[in-house]
Amino acid sequence: MECNKARELMLSDYMDGMLNKETSGEVEKHIASCQSCAGYYRSAVSAFVPFRKSRALGVPPAVWEGIRGRLAAVPEDEQAFNIKSMFEIFHSKWANAAVFTSMLLLTLFAGTYFAENMASSANSRLRQAPEEFASNIGFSEFEDMPGDQSKNVFSIIGG
Amino acid sequence: MDISKDIIERAARGEIPAFEEIYKSSSGFVYNVALRISASEHEASEITQDVFVKLFSGLKSFNHKSSFNTWLYRVAVNEALNRRKKSNLENSRRAEFDESVEANPALREDPVGKSVNENIDKDKVAELLSLVNEEHRVVLVLREMQGLNYEEMSRVLGININTVRTRLKRAREILIKKVKENGMQ
Ligand SMILES: [Zn+2]
DSSP states (O other): OOHHHHHHHIIIIITTTOSOHHHHHHHHHHHHHOHHHHHHHHHHHHHTHHHHHOOOOOOOHHHHHHHHHHHHHSOGGGSSOOHHHHHHHHTSHHHHHHHHHHHHHHHHHHHHHHHHHHHHHHHHHHHHHHHHHHHHSOGGGGGGOOHHHHHHHHHHHHO | OOOOHHHHHHHHTTOHHHHHHHHHHHHHHHHHHHHHHHOOHHHHHHHHHHHHHHHHHHGGGOOSSSOHHHHHHHHHHHHHHHHHHHHHHHHHHHHHHHHHHHHOGGGGGSOOOOOGGGGOOOSHHHHHHTTSOHHHHHHHIIIIITOOOHHHHHHHHTSOHHHHHHHHHHHHHHHHHHHHHTTOO
16 A cells, blocks of 8 residues: 555544455555654544543533523514414314304305395496486386386376 | 434424423534634634524424434534634724724724634644634534534535545644644644
C-alpha cells in the first residue's frame, strides 16, 4: 500500500472502523513499516483525543422556559392546529348529529323562503297585469280574468 | 433513541406535554451541535429555542419517512449555520462601523455592541474547531462528537456518502496540519 492511500484510509474509513479485516490489516502493515506514516498516525490520534474526552453540556433550563413563552405567544392559527385536527373534532357522534340537524334546518328554511318569495313575486306580477291588459288588449278578453281586480277593471270600463 | 410516532403526532396536535417529552429527549444534542457550530453558549441557547419553536409548528409536516433525529439534526445544523452567516454579516458591518468610528470621533460615544463570540468556550475542543471552516466543523461535530456514521451524516447534510467521506478526511487532514502549525501537540 502507498503512503497516500494509507493516509487517506487512515483519516476516513480506518479511523471510523469501516474497513474490512483485510484492508485494515494492510493499513496497519503499512504503518508498521513506514516511519513517516506511523508518525502521521500518532499525530492524527492525539489530535482527536480531546473530542473523545469531551462531555456534552447540559441545556440551560432557561431554554425551555424561553420556548414555552414563545409558544404561548404564537397566534392560535399558527400553532399546531391543522385541518386534520379540525376533522377529528367532527368525528364525534354528537358533532355529526349537530351538523346533520343544522343542514336539515337550513334546507327547510331555504325551501320555505324560496316558496314564499316565488308566490309573492307571482302575485305582484298579477297585480300589475290588469292595467297593462287594459291598455293593450281588447275588452272581451277580461271576462276570463280571475279574482276581484278583473271585476274592478270590468266595472271601471263598464261604468 | 428515536421518538415514538405517537408522541410526535400528539405534539403535532399541539399537546405541550408531548412536545416537552420530545424536547427532553432531543434538546441535548440540538444544544450541543449548536454550541459546537456557533462556539457560543448564548447563541446555542437561542438556536435551540428557534429550532424547537420551528419544530412545534412544523411537526405536522414530518412524514416519518426519515428518522426524527436525522430530521432534527438537519434543522439544528441549518439553523446554526444560518445564524453564523447572520453573525458574520453583523460582525463585518460592525467592523465597518468601527472603522467609521475611528475616522469620525463624534461617533465614539455610540455604544458598540458586544461581539457575539464573547462567550466562546475556552475548552480544547472549541479551540480545535476554531481552526477549521464551517463545512469542516459541521462534519467533525457530527462524527467526532455526536458519533453519527457516514450514512446518517449523508442524510443529515443532504450529500452523498462519498462526499461525506471526502469532506471528513479533508477536515481531519486540515485539523492535524493546523494543530502542528499552532504547536498544539
Ligand atoms: Zn507511508
